Amino acid sequence: MENLRAWLDKVDKAGNLKRFDNADWNLEVGYLTACNWKKRDAPALLFDNIKGYPQGFRILTSAVHAPSQVCSVVKTPHRGSDRNLIQALRKKFEIWDANIDKYEPRPVKEGPILQNIRSKDDVDLLLFPTPLWHEKDGGRYIGTGNIVITKDPDSGEVNLGTYRIMIQDKKTAGLYISPGRHGRLHIEKYHARGERCPVAVSLGHHPALFAVGGQQFPAGKEYSYAGAMQEEAVDVITEEVTGLPIPADSEIVIAGWCPPDKLLPEGPFGEFTGYYASGVRGSWVIEVERIYFRDDPILLGAPPGRPPNETNYYNMVVHSAILHNELEKAGVPDVANVCVHDLRNFFVTVALKQRYAGHAKQVAILASELASTGGIGPKYAIVVDEDIDVTDIKEVIWALCTRSDPAEDVDIIRRTRNSALDPALKKPAQGFFSSRAIIDGCRPFEWIKEFPEVIEFSAEIREKMASKFGDLCEP
Numbered sequence: 001m002e003n004l005r006a007w008l009d010k011v012d013k014a015g016n017l018k019r020f021d022n023a024d025w026n027l028e029v030g031y032l033t034a035c036n037w038k039k040r041d042a043p044a045l046l047f048d049n050i051k052g053y054p055q056g057f058r059i060l061t062s063a064v065h066a067p068s069q070v071c072s073v074v075k076t077p078h079r080g081s082d083r084n085l086i087q088a089l090r091k092k093f094e095i096w097d098a099n100i101d102k103y104e105p106r107p108v109k110e111g112p113i114l115q116n117i118r119s120k121d122d123v124d125l126l127l128f129p130t131p132l133w134h135e136k137d138g139g140r141y142i143g144t145g146n147i148v149i150t151k152d153p154d155s156g157e158v159n160l161g162t163y164r165i166m167i168q169d170k171k172t173a174g175l176y177i178s179p180g181r182h183g184r185l186h187i188e189k190y191h192a193r194g195e196r197c198p199v200a201v202s203l204g205h206h207p208a209l210f211a212v213g214g215q216q217f218p219a220g221k222e223y224s225y226a227g228a229m230q231e232e233a234v235d236v237i238t239e240e241v242t243g244l245p246i247p248a249d250s251e252i253v254i255a256g257w258c259p260p261d262k263l264l265p266e267g268p269f270g271e272f273t274g275y276y277a278s279g280v281r282g283s284w285v286i287e288v289e290r291i292y293f294r295d296d297p298i299l300l301g302a303p304p305g306r307p308p309n310e311t312n313y314y315n316m317v318v319h320s321a322i323l324h325n326e327l328e329k330a331g332v333p334d335v336a337n338v339c340v341h342d343l344r345n346f347f348v349t350v351a352l353k354q355r356y357a358g359h360a361k362q363v364a365i366l367a368s369e370l371a372s373t374g375g376i377g378p379k380y381a382i383v384v385d386e387d388i389d390v391t392d393i394k395e396v397i398w399a400l401c402t403r404s405d406p407a408e409d410v411d412i413i414r415r416t417r418n419s420a421l422d423p424a425l426k427k428p429a430q431g432f433f434s435s436r437a438i439i440d441g442c443r444p445f446e447w448i449k450e451f452p453e454v455i456e457f458s459a460e461i462r463e464k465m466a467s468k469f470g471d472l473c474e475p
Helices: 004-013 028-036 067-074 082-103 182-192 207-213 222-230 312-329 359-370 393-403 445-450 459-472
Strands: 017-021 044-048 058-061 116-119 141-143 147-151 158-161 164-169 172-176 197-204 235-238 245-247 252-258 264-266 281-293 298-300 335-340 347-352 380-385 410-417 433-440
Touching: 004 017, 004 044, 004 067, 004 298, 028 044, 028 058, 067 082, 067 207, 067 312, 082 222, 082 312, 082 335, 141 172, 141 197, 147 182, 147 207, 158 182, 158 207, 158 222, 172 264, 182 197, 197 245, 197 298, 207 222, 245 252, 312 335, 312 359, 347 359, 359 380, 359 410, 359 433, 380 393
Parallel strands: 017 044, 058 298, 347 380, 380 433
Antiparallel strands: 044 058, 116 281, 141 164, 147 158, 147 197, 164 172, 172 281, 197 252, 235 245, 252 281, 264 281, 335 347, 410 433
């Protein structure tokens, strides 16, 4: 599989890369990245000559923030609308699922990641220009666009997961993983035995690896999914300290152990909800024994933050495609479109053609459950008619306000699973419970044929106007 630098060259040639020199790791990189999020098709940002660090020690952000970047990672043409891209991705997942066994990771002995190696007393996490991303973060988070590599001690399955990592000192990193994530389950198994868990973390790599690290793929298949996305297997090297497979083309890798008896304060951190969620808490650590890095390494940053944020577009289109496919696998007929909106899976909308009484409510309940990942489920699951573009929140609100009756069409499911990252929850001693709103925003099924007609122009008129006035009108 191509490496990060080859991908960056393509992005640069396409005019989708912006360079910054002399930015400070202390808030300036984070601020410029946050400003970039506000652009619809924002470029990737590459920072060099960072204050206090040698030239060549770089930071890349906004790698998968824009439609053009997402399309380059998943190898699909940019198809204009978000709705079209989601539909294209649905077909891609079918292809990846069918071919995943052809792209198992390929063991190799050598790779660029071995150009520089620091062990034991020479380990220094501060060697890299790790940003303070947000003003009130509890520390410098070196792991935001990372993949954390762990192995199930029972099955031997290797997991790649994107979890936040804060520098504690030169040789120690704080590791926060939400309950239910595969990486957390692996560590808990080791700790239940009284053993330390081997952990390796890639901190710079092709965005396809970051893309799979943030999704709920079948256990042990992330490397293969990344290979299927790029139509070429990922080269991996067996890391000497932990025995874990690390990407041979990574920019930076740290390796060490997560002990069962050591917690250090971690957080707060500006999370994807737009708040400093989960506060300060005792968190696991990685005691780093070895660092690997390429000459002139690139740290891949993907900081969350107030929406729109670093990965909201990528997560929206990918989660939407996955959920649409899952609804069809569950046997739900006539789902037209699905959108898991910017706040990942807090807010889900499904468009369908109603076929029977209760169809809309059935889909809302199913979508609410199927979209639940890592402890977080949708607070709001809304179903609308098939004429609504669910990627356009204005259309969703219009349908909701004009086709639903709150007394009849809103149901609340109580005591559902949630996460410490939800800022609306008062943090309990044990367990995180929330509620979900299941909303039928469709025309009432009982009198759907009598419902007032929508104001719109016919296909014939639209085509005629487009032919006459061109780009001013859409057919």
